[in-house]
Amino acid sequence: xxxxxxxxxxxxxxxxxxxxxxxxxxxxxxxxxxxxxxxxxxxxxxxxxxxxxxxxxxxxxxxxxxxxxxxxxxxxxxxxxxxxxxxxxxxxxxxxxxxxxxxxxxxxxxxxxxxxxxxxxxxxxxxx
Amino acid sequence: xxxxxxxxxxxxxxxxxxxxxxxxxxxxxxxxxxxxxxxxxxxxxxxxxxxxxxxxxxxxxxxxxxxxxxxxxxxxxxxxxxxxxxxxxxxxxxxxxxxxxxxxxxxxxxxxxxxxxxxxxxxxxxxxxxxxxxxxx
Numbered sequence: 001x002x003x004x005x006x007x008x009x010x011x012x013x014x015x016x017x018x019x020x021x022x023x024x025x026x027x028x029x030x031x032x033x034x035x036x037x038x039x040x041x042x043x044x045x046x047x048x049x050x051x052x053x054x055x056x057x058x059x060x061x062x063x064x065x066x067x068x069x070x071x072x073x074x075x076x077x078x079x080x081x082x083x084x085x086x087x088x089x090x091x092x093x094x095x096x097x098x099x100x101x102x103x104x105x106x107x108x109x110x111x112x113x114x115x116x117x118x119x120x121x122x123x124x125x126x127x128x
Numbered sequence: 129x130x131x132x133x134x135x136x137x138x139x140x141x142x143x144x145x146x147x148x149x150x151x152x153x154x155x156x157x158x159x160x161x162x163x164x165x166x167x168x169x170x171x172x173x174x175x176x177x178x179x180x181x182x183x184x185x186x187x188x189x190x191x192x193x194x195x196x197x198x199x200x201x202x203x204x205x206x207x208x209x210x211x212x213x214x215x216x217x218x219x220x221x222x223x224x225x226x227x228x229x230x231x232x233x234x235x236x237x238x239x240x241x242x243x244x245x246x247x248x249x250x251x252x253x254x255x256x257x258x259x260x261x262x263x264x265x
Contacts, residue, residue: 034191
């Protein structure tokens, strides 16, 4: 009975998205730290990860997601640079992205918590 | 995933920006200094940054920054005619430091904004880490 809760599709997807959100926080930290480094290109979680996750959710083989799919960092190919030094970081955008990422992260921890709370409720028979 | 490694990158940037602020303060404080231990007027100091790779467990390395050197600005300062000044030369002119207050103020604002931005990354990382600890509670 314990296994199905931790292997439920929502739980697996939330875990993967949490990994991606934690990695995105690192990317943003790096972008803001290098906001004045000449030639620095902003980093982002590679679009490949989102594509693969989406296609696997559609195909319904989420068990494969667990081990094989890993988010990675890549240079953002869409970031444009308007500065003479070729740096493509815009600090306002990074701060907004960081806020958005924080909300996403909190939401995902709520989902994971929800799964664990269900299990607790099943064991103890009490709601809280 | 490790949230702390994001803070490693930021801490390098915080230290570097803080040194930059210190140097701006030193330049402004010495804007009128005409006598230094090395002789001659004060020379404006410039901070230059360099990249540093931060190795992460099982991932591509990220770049942080650190101060590579603090060097003197070679540009000559203004020569001001002021015969009363104790450091005036035989022709009555004083070599003033090459500090331009407008440049320093712009640098000061840029550095403090960059510092604030990096600080908010630290705060955010901390909030996320705390949220992780609250999973299941």
